[in-house]
Amino acid sequence: MQVLRPQTSGNVDRVLDCHGNKVVLISRRRVFSLTAGCATFLAAPYLSLRQSRASDAIELPEVRGGGKIRIGLLWSLTGHLSVIEKPSRDVALYWIDEVNKSGGVGGYQIEPVIMDAKSDLKTYRSAIMTLMRDEHVLATFGGYLSVSRRAVMPLVTENRGVFYYPTCYEGRECWQHIVCTGPLPNQHxxxxxxxxxxxxxxxxxxxxxxxxxxxxxxxxxxxxxxxxxxxxxxxxxxxxxxxxxxxxxxxxxxxxxxxxxxxxxxxxxxxxxxxxxxxxxxxxxxxxxxLTTSELEVKKLGVSYGEGHILSAPYFQSLGGATNAQFVDRFLGSRFGESGVTHFNMEETYLAFLYFKKSVERVLQENGHVPLTPENVRAFSGGLHLSNEESPEGEVHLDPDNLNSWLKPKIGRFNGLGQIELLWQSSEKVSPKPYLLYPERGVCLSDGLHLPNGTIVKAAS
Missing domain, CATH: 3.40.50.2300 (Response regulator)
Structure with a gap:
């Protein structure tokens, strides 16, 4: 994205894009590698939650009538994860540009606050705190690896935020402040x-x-x-x-x-x-x-490296239908479409923003122009539907209890053009089951993981 007229203050660079829209771009020094930090974090997943409990607790942001909605974009724009994460940032900017041109969300313009996670676990953790504490975003979108999601989950929960995670993951967790738009194992x-x-x-x-x-x-x-x-x-x-x-x-x-x-x-x-x-x-x-090698990786490799291989995902660029054709043509034809292809993670990112828009509109419809907060955005997310006319992959909806997606699993095979031919798809939407292999652990509901003994565990992993 072309940027003009930087105005720097401390660690925050405030810039205007080539359309004159205000964008906030924040850069943090790399201090801890993701690969080195994974084992430490997985051994003590709640360390960041305990450390975040400071006397100066974060005050929830409030958005009132006539202002802008600030949202966080937290993807790796540099480092080894940028190959897959940067295109999701591009889809985010595409959606923001489109929605602002059409009047915004509930009359509010969207202002992105962009942070480069640098393929680095500690940067993910410091960045989410900056977005919530200093930038006062209403919601944050981002992440690709499960370790990055797990790095931010305790911090988002402790500070009553909301985080949209737009890709497949392994399940076996029940967190009430995370909205997931990708498939679980029982869906691929x-x-x-x-x-x-x-x-x-x-x-x-x-x-x-x-x-x-x-x-x-x-x-x-x-x-x-x-x-x-x-x-x-x-x-x-x-x-x-x-x-x-x-x-x-x-x-x-x-x-x-x-x-x-x-x-x-x-x-x-x-x-x-x-x-x-x-x-x-x-x-x-x-x-x-x-479950993850998409049109994007094959394009970077060369189409011969993909031909004949298999991908299971809810979205392929080649899916038929007017909604997907419009999404592909308009995104790739925009100034944000430098990836040259769309793929499942980019489309699931797009769905996350559609859900966010509907949630905000639902809050305003039910409560009028009361202050928007992360908590009421999250509270109005459960059960939201996207129709065939809205979702490029077809009709989907968010589970009212666990805030994961109901979707149609698909299996496809790469052809000689780097695109995927559909081999099989479910005839019906499949419910997300984060504990399919672990029924003894209980059921994930909107207020936490309900254990067989009646105990309710919030933010369970």
Missing amino acids: SLDLIPYMVRNYGPSAYFVGSNYIWARESSRNAIEWLTQAGGQLLGEKYVPLGQDNFDVICKDIKNKRPDWIFSTVVSDSDIFFRKEYARQGLSSDRVPIAS
Whole structure:
């Protein structure tokens, strides 16, 4: 995005974009790498919550009639995650530009406060506090890795904010201040694994990035592989950002599975697929089935690296329908469409903003122009619907209890043009079940996780 006339004050750069709209761009020094910090955070996920309890508690922002709504955009614009996160920021700016031109949300113009998370766990945590405490945003949108979501969740909860997380994740949590627009395991791999067994063979090899998303996704997938009569020939994990897959690809060649289940993410996925091809592996011999390798990664790799491989996601750029055609054409034709493609994470980001708009309008419709706060935006989010005329992937809605999405799972295969041909889709929307493998843990409802003994646990992981 072109920016003009910077006016710098401390760590905050306030700029005007090329249309004269005010944008706030904040930059923080990288102090802690994401890959080094993952293990520490996962070992003590509530550390940030305890540390955030200071005497100067955050005052909830209030938006009153006639003003602007400030929202936070928290994605990595630099570092190894920028390959997948920056395009979601671009979709956010596209939506903001479009909605402001059409009169805003409930009469309010939207003002984005942009922070670069720098592919860095500690920056995610400091940034969300800056957005809530100093910038007084009404809501924040962002994140891609589960460790980044988990980094901000305790802070958002402690300070009664609301965070929109627009991508797939592993479930097994019940947080009341997080709105999730992507699929859970029962909405992608539950269908993908038996599909691969039926159509490609019973033997599988699992490879993933070494963090909670891949580990928990594989735990679900192994259960469903067993139920489908399949067998696991190998299971390997690599550090986030790993660029060497020589040994793993040699092991795949030696064990000769029928197919690979990959939960490798970000630029590591690109390195993995390049090594896979370099060693002579191909989709006609051992196809890769993924939950995250999208049109974006294939475009960066080259279409030949994707052809014949499988993706399970609720959205593909190639989906039919007038709503998706308009979304693709208008976004890619805008000044924000430098990615050259749309993909599931970008579309789920777009849905997050549509839900946010509806929630704000719902608050205003029910209560008039009372002050808008993160709490009443969150309170009016449950049960919101997006129609076929609104959602590029088709009709979806937010669960009234756990604020995850009801959606239609889909399975597709890359063709020689870098696009995905639809192979299968659910005939009905599927409900989000964050504890599908863990029924003994209870049920996630709007006030917390209801344990079998009657106890209610808020912000449960």
